[in-house]
Amino acid sequence: MGQTDRRFRMHSPIAPTPPVTTPTAPPIAAATQRDLRLDLFRGLALWLIFLDHIPSNVVSWITIRNYGFSDATEIFIFISGYTAAFVYGKVMLERGFVISSARILRRAWQIYVAHIFLFAIYMAEISYIARSFDNPLFAEEMNILDFLKQPDVTIIQALLLKFKPVNMDVLPLYIVLMIMFPPILWLLQRSPTIALGVSAGVYAAAWWFGFNLSAYPEGVWAFNPFAWQLLFVFGAWCALGGAERLSVVLNSRITIGIAIAYLVVAFYITLSWSLPAVMSPRVAQWLEDVIYPIDKTNLDVLRFAHFLALAAVTVWFIPRTWPPLTWPALYPAILCGQHSLEIFCLGVFLAFAGHFALVEISSAIWMQIVISVVGVLTMIAAASLIAWYKRADERRPGSRQKPANADFAGGEA
């Protein structure tokens, strides 16, 4: 237990209380300070998810999904697992399984409420479009509005998380991951290796037997929770000491060499999708036969490996004490990453609104750029507002010294 505790503190990305220094802790405070890289990359991932969710957006050309197999979703889920383990791991050590599980489930409930709120906005958008959309060319596409004809079924299926509109698949995944999390966290604290093994086993079983949750009106979840949990649990495992155990591997030049080589190959192959005329003939047919389709629903091994390679290269080039992490230029992204649930939901809403503006006002390229920039600025402004509000709340006279410690931090999980 004592050993777990020490290891745990050394990998704290957040300093919930003034840095605890023990004789065995590293001399510099950096080890116990919040790892700003997590916030930075989660913030960037939130921006990229927003840009990717606006259809026909020229700015989405800069997002990483165009340059490799994995995309911002992997980053988001991994870091969410990492921070969840950190925040609730501490609660579980201090206050036990029941209290921490209750907190985790309350978090899942908050995410559920956020998801239903977004669903209401989605229904408002398509109801509006249903009134004005009458182009005979797209009579078939208008079938999407059929869901409005039977609200009794659609809304109930949405509440059951079976009916999920486009781009609203991540939060339901997150909810399921949080519900499954208490026993996983319990096991991670006792035997990280076994926990990771179980997670990998479930992932393999999901592939082997093809199980997934069912969706409405047909099919299965776009993000298979039984597959994607691997990334979440891996993030949690890293937070609870796994990262340190991996450091030998991560500090090896061979690893970085392999990772970079893989990223280059993935980049080359991905380019053949966006530039079929130029690149397609240069990707060997047998290779295409082997790797396609790259399955996002079940977190294809190629995607997972691509994320690992990206993470390894990132950790190699950007140390925890990387000076730019404290520069004002990166602060907006860090701020967004620190309030991820709110900013994620805002991003989904802004993507709807952005698409709406493209349709109703203008779809010109300048407009796409304006919408992208305004959207990101709105996310930053909202994150600043939330941060200000929380600071003001903490300063309130008579408030607890560290208000709702785990809950507050849980707000970032």
Place this chain on the structure above:
Amino acid sequence: MSVIWRLICVAMLAAAIWLTPHSSRAALTGSCTVPDYLLSSDSRLRRVAAAVEKQKALRIAVVGTGSSALAGPDGPKSAYPARLEAALSTRLPGVDIKVVTLVRTRLTARDLARNMGRVVEDEKPDLVIWQTGTIDAIRRIDQEEFKLALDQGVERLQKAGTDVILMNMQYSPRTESMIAIGPYSDTMRVVAQQRNVPLFDRLGIMRYWSDHGAFDLYAGGRDDVLAHRVHDCIGRAIAELIFETGRLQRIQGRAAK
């Protein structure tokens, strides 16, 4: 970080290449202009070539859903199957061109695939143009199931010796944030490649028209003229793809002599 910057530079270069003008097919002029890369395919329509050359007759069946038809009294003769027939007849004088339309709304790829055997029996087409994917995307059918349906449908046609062209969805910017078309069009591309059949990339072509101002596909109102013009261009673009993949230029040349 420098790696990321380098990636961004390469990406921008790639985007620059992508945005430069492309050579286009001479047969497609005006609004219908389509760049070469959107109509190129390594697959061959051998039966089509034989039918045109030897029988001087070509039977085509369009199997699809709502987006292969237009409503209204002028609908049937303005929809792309009829325009395809007209375009081919003009370009292949002396060849009896017949395009039949087997359109049923709201059917998924699996529904359509199931019926392929009957299509071959009843119509005995030389070529089936299989338009699908939209309903599957709307109903969010599982990708594996979708791919299986495509595989089975194409296999049934190929076993019967029929040539196949797969046709993907329309580019519909207004419903783009509601229908996730991307994964389905990717799957269709994969199946076309693995089964060695040409893909008529309606999605890419219509997006090109929209991006280059040929048509305002964002328009939401009732506009039959727009629909008719777009279908005319689609019909002519398919004719071009059939010419290309059936190697019909030389036959056309001989017929002219």
